Amino acid sequence: MKNKLTIVKVGGAVVEDEAQLTQLLRDFIAIEGPKILVHGGGRRATKVAERLGIETKMVDGRRITDADMLEVVTMVYGGLVNKNIVARLQALGADAIGLTGADANILLSAKRPLKKGIDYGFVGDVKKANGSKIAHFIEANLIPVVAPLTHDGEGHMLNTNADTMASETAKAMAAAGFDVTLIFAFEKPGVLSNPDDDNSVIKSITHTDFEAYKADGTISGGMLPKIENALSAVDAGVKRVIITKATAIDGQHGTIISF
């Protein structure tokens, strides 16, 4: 039987709110068995950049990372947010270890080439997530807390989307032999059939369901890439992906995406 592993990805809005973060970390610790936390921190980065007089430029929700912004995200994601979470988990009795992709070379990336003429700057597209390295930490009973930063193998840190970090980590851990549940914690209770009704959570989505929901317009807009991303993780061996509210990460709530 495969070892169970739960990977929770939590975004900046939760991480940067004291009360929400405290609750999230308690709920995270309550998850049975080995686990990994992947966090964002974009709002905090934007705030620090602003105080430093560095302008934040976004294209389609993605941060343009010039050299100054790379320093900001390295400081904020790898230092401020990551170490704050690690210290809090330690206080709750969880033996956490903060990691970026550079640490123990767990996530190697390549600087993104121009996309549709847009230069995203120092943004890394993941080339290789090292599952056996990450497994080593799990086997040592440590709880990896992963910041959304990678490295290019040539001495440079790169900014990498936290959702991507989480799904690439999940795929690598599945390939390393774990029974992986990947939970995306966000502001909504799940994938909704009616965007205005929080009670309209779709309980489960498979490839076939997704094609149907897409065809009839039930699922559209920003939710499409999220589910495509989840299905690609499932295709790569991740057992299930759950999209749920940050206050409901027990595996019993939200939308379950599986093969």
Next chain:
Amino acid sequence: MKNKLTIVKVGGAVVEDEAQLTQLLRDFIAIEGPKILVHGGGRRATKVAERLGIETKMVDGRRITDADMLEVVTMVYGGLVNKNIVARLQALGADAIGLTGADANILLSAKRPLKKGIDYGFVGDVKKANGSKIAHFIEANLIPVVAPLTHDGEGHMLNTNADTMASETAKAMAAAGFDVTLIFAFEKPGVLSNPDDDNSVIKSITHTDFEAYKADGTISGGMLPKIENALSAVDAGVKRVIITKATAIDGQHGTIISF
């Protein structure tokens, strides 16, 4: 026979200079056997604080760390400086992992009480360095890169002097059974018998030598606490402490302090 372990402490001036850092990292990698790098970053923290409009206050060379400054050092030491070094070591083929005291709970501290009426703020005095935890990384063939930050076990990061981080780590590793060489890399070629003559390096200092040098005034001022600190590490089982120039960390240069 005990396993050899070399711990190199390098200060902010070297870490923040591209050319010096590159050379230092190459020399560091060339050291045979297991090793740990402990770094500072104070100058960079001061610069970032200045850009953020946060005033840097020092007392006897120690930083007063209020809540704002704690955020700055957590960002700069734990994020910017630490991850930059880790990425560069990875590029040089060294499997580095960046750690603060909170990560895997390797260095637990207590917030410093008022000292002579001075409130140092969020500064941590090391209570426990966890040698067996650090040894675990060494045994996994990882090279710990340690930032001068600890945690209090109650969810807070604390600012801790990098020299102290290095000597406490060295003591813990000696207690964990390693044959430890602790190298303090700084701007001078060693402890000088004539502060104006870089060729006057004292080759070796024992307790007895130190008392004599102190009595006749050969060693005085800021060098006294450095050597007292080194001797206390030696008393705690560290095999030798070397005070040397950052460009000469091969163990063959500088002043060797031993029992």
